[in-house]
Amino acid sequence: TRREVECSAPVNIALIKYWGKRDENLILPLNSSLSITLDQEELCTTNYVYTDTAISQDSLTINGLPHSLDTPRYLSCLQTLRQLSGRHERVWIESTNNFPTAAGLASSAAGFACLVYSLAQLFQLDCELSAIARRGSGSACRSMYGGFVEWKRGVLSNGEDSIAYQVFSEDYWPELQVLILVVSDQKKSVSSSHGMQRSVKTSPLINTRAESIVPERIQLIKTAISERNFESLAKLTMMDSNQFHAICMDTLPPLFYLNEVSHKIINMVHRYNEQCSEVRLGYTFDAGPNACLLVQKQHVKQVLAIIHYLFPTSNEDKFVIGKSNSVSPT
Numbered sequence: 001t002r003r004e005v006e007c008s009a010p011v012n013i014a015l016i017k018y019w020g021k022r023d024e025n026l027i028l029p030l031n032s033s034l035s036i037t038l039d040q041e042e043l044c045t046t047n048y049v050y051t052d053t054a055i056s057q058d059s060l061t062i063n064g065l066p067h068s069l070d071t072p073r074y075l076s077c078l079q080t081l082r083q084l085s086g087r088h089e090r091v092w093i094e095s096t097n098n099f100p101t102a103a104g105l106a107s108s109a110a111g112f113a114c115l116v117y118s119l120a121q122l123f124q125l126d127c128e129l130s131a132i133a134r135r136g137s138g139s140a141c142r143s144m145y146g147g148f149v150e151w152k153r154g155v156l157s158n159g160e161d162s163i164a165y166q167v168f169s170e171d172y173w174p175e176l177q178v179l180i181l182v183v184s185d186q187k188k189s190v191s192s193s194h195g196m197q198r199s200v201k202t203s204p205l206i207n208t209r210a211e212s213i214v215p216e217r218i219q220l221i222k223t224a225i226s227e228r229n230f231e232s233l234a235k236l237t238m239m240d241s242n243q244f245h246a247i248c249m250d251t252l253p254p255l256f257y258l259n260e261v262s263h264k265i266i267n268m269v270h271r272y273n274e275q276c277s278e279v280r281l282g283y284t285f286d287a288g289p290n291a292c293l294l295v296q297k298q299h300v301k302q303v304l305a306i307i308h309y310l311f312p313t314s315n316e317d318k319f320v321i322g323k324s325n326s327v328s329p330t
């Protein structure tokens with residue numbers, strides 16, 4: 001008998017970054033992190049999955065191309081889902097991103113969140129799923145929820161308490177918007193997984209960040225969100241992005257994820273805020289040169305005009321406007 005399910009999962013952007021693992025196999029982080037989930041209409045992964053007695057082996061396609069499921073990350077997600085549900089039929093998975101996979105826009109987060117959620121639906125498994133998505137890619141656990149999401153570091157060595165939860169819902173701060181500036185759609189030279197491994201091994205600063213700076217920042221940013229205090233949210237986000245890239249520079253050999261255009265964007269944001277005599281814009285960069293800007297609805301038009309003026313480009317369609325009002329996978 002054939003059964004099928006279709007689900008989609010959103011991309012999330014960390015405002016307080018996850019960087020460094022304390023357990024490579026279980027994907028347990030050195031520190032907690034906090035993210036904002038983007039609107040699924042704009043950026044998401046959609047999965048169509050089915051089981052059928054005629055299927056003899058698990059298979060996966062991403063944007064129509066065959067992909068191996070025979071990697072530790074896929075295997076641990078599949079095995080955990082099967083163990084918990086007691087279902088062992090083979091599955092067929094067709095995964096599609098509505099954004100260019102090459103653009104380095106957190107595609108693994110949405111991808112693994114979608115994989116775990118859709119298979120859990122197919123296997124009729126009703127349990128905490130973020131810890132399973134985490135086994136696919138750390139940041140994927142945060143894509144299981146909409147709005148503002150914290151991935152708690154946890155303390156248990158089996159990872160059971162290293163899970164994500166929603167701090168504030170997607171409706172909490174509707175004026176808050178995220179603009180994504182695609183600076184380059186090249187694949188990054190060092191993946192996040194390898195980069196953070198190298199930082200854990202060589203950066204003398206990473207432990208101070210994880211142990212004493214991030215815990216305080218998570219508290220402060222939660223307060224900023226609860227008060228809808230844009231200045232505080234934007235400042236904490238920019239500081240944390242800069243500190244993450246400082247850790248990258250503190251790594252040996254260093255990790256250069258930002259490029260000249262990224263630096264120009266950073267300068268533009270600070271100059272704009274100065275001229276406005278208030279903080280109207282914030283930025284954050286993951287392990288790549290693309291920028292995510294935080295802005296409130298009433299300033300989006302002005303900000304886009306400045307960006308188009310400073311970065312004249314024919315690729316206007318690359319400026320994707322996302323919102324923080326996403327919903328959990330359905």
Ligand code: DP6
Pocket residue numbers: 013014016017018019027033108136137138139140192193286287
């Ligand atoms: C810089 O979640 O991609 O985007 O757990 O090894 O799959 P793995 O890493 P990944 O790392 C994301 C790093 C980051 C910061 C963040 O999203 O918190």
